[in-house]
Amino acid sequence: MNRVIVIGAGPSGLSAAITIAENGNEVLILDEYMLAGGRLLGQLYEEENGKWWNGIKESKSLHDKAVALGIEIRLGTPVSNIEKLDGSWVIYTDEETHYTQHLLLATGAAEVPLPIPGWTLPGVMSVGAAQVMTNVHRVKPGNRGVIIGVNVLSSAIAMELKLADIDVACITLPKMNQVTKESGNPMDVMNSLLHVSHMAPSAFVKFGSKLMKNEFMKKMGITFFPKKGVKMWDIPIMLRKAVINIYGENAVEGVTIATINASGEVIEGTEENISADFVCIAGGLYPLAELAAVAGCPFYYIEELGGYVPLHNKRMETVLDGLYVAGNITGVEGAKVAISQGVTAGLAIANNLSGGKQEVEINEAIKRIEHTRDNAFIQFHPAVKEGKEKLQRYWEEYGQEVKVGVTS
């Protein structure tokens, strides 16, 4: 029984499955969502060359290619547990139990919540939920929204909402607390935004970001940052305001915002209300690695990669025999990097099945991941490369420890 199983039908899972099938192997893909494509489905943005990246089209082309290769895709099938029994990986789903020698986890990422008073009211959702409603289901999340959390993901989705003719009143910060620390601190936010300033449609922001190379200028930038915000796609981005409360009787009716100082503390007496019928919370993404954790993979916390990631090598192999990872489970990055990681994982699996016929291709695929990363339009964390280097060092240390353990 040589059928490979892939969990996750996003960009990395689909491209891995395609690669495995192209090398003459059978593949089954499982995904909990009702459509193939994963988070790629919601993406819609204009690239530097003026071309549009349409996630629905990209997903469909990957899906169609997989189906044409005879890959079986089971959607609406959540995996609740995996374990290794008698040398096989056992995959538990509601209806059936599957077995395989080679299992790829391509489960992607999940959104980080930011608690704000009133955030349990109906009408408050994650920014990704608003994206899926709008771009995938074509349902308006509301007529006028406020986005809390200023980052790459929220500004991209704000633009998508705008394209769908949904009014975004503003993008602003959450009130600082022990959970929202970095998202609520204007300096930290400014720092992370400077790395995506090339995306800004405004020449002012592009020019401004060049001036803010040193700490003093950044501090000045925050201090003199206009209280009304700067506009991007006609949406005010406010780094000197924070949402201190979401209000409403039975559902969201609006938010209360207040002016904050450069270190994020609220200045009393500056409160004002903004009416809205939905609120998006944008706390960023973290690798969704539950299955790797229950399988028993060693984990390391690497902030640059978005949180805890399962230990793996450049061939996307974990330390557990027959268990592989690809895509955002290995660190939060864009869909193009996920696709190249999927190809690499697919080749590693095909290579292990064929007894070493894909060695040359694997090395090329690894280089392609790095090339894709270096040329990525959007970088979720500016130091993702350093994060990957950290992980590589952990991998090497782990290998040595295991060897020492065996000989001593």
Added chain:
Amino acid sequence: MIICRCEEVTYGELKNTAETYNCSARELKLRTRAGMGYCGGRTCRSMVDSIAHASTERDVTQVTLKYQPPIRPVSFGSLGEITK
């Protein structure tokens, strides 16, 4: 302000407990029941983790709040393999 929706644990409760006992994320979970409801901590895990690490050092070499199967809701029928 609610943090754990399943067990209705507030931010204030978590913050006070973390500061009083200077505890790890796991201890904070066990003391308050945050993350121990029927969703298995899928919403509040990262928040409980952040609150605990505001007062204690993070161990970067292991996941601080353990994942337990089933990681998605499963009906008792499916779990016990009862066929309809």
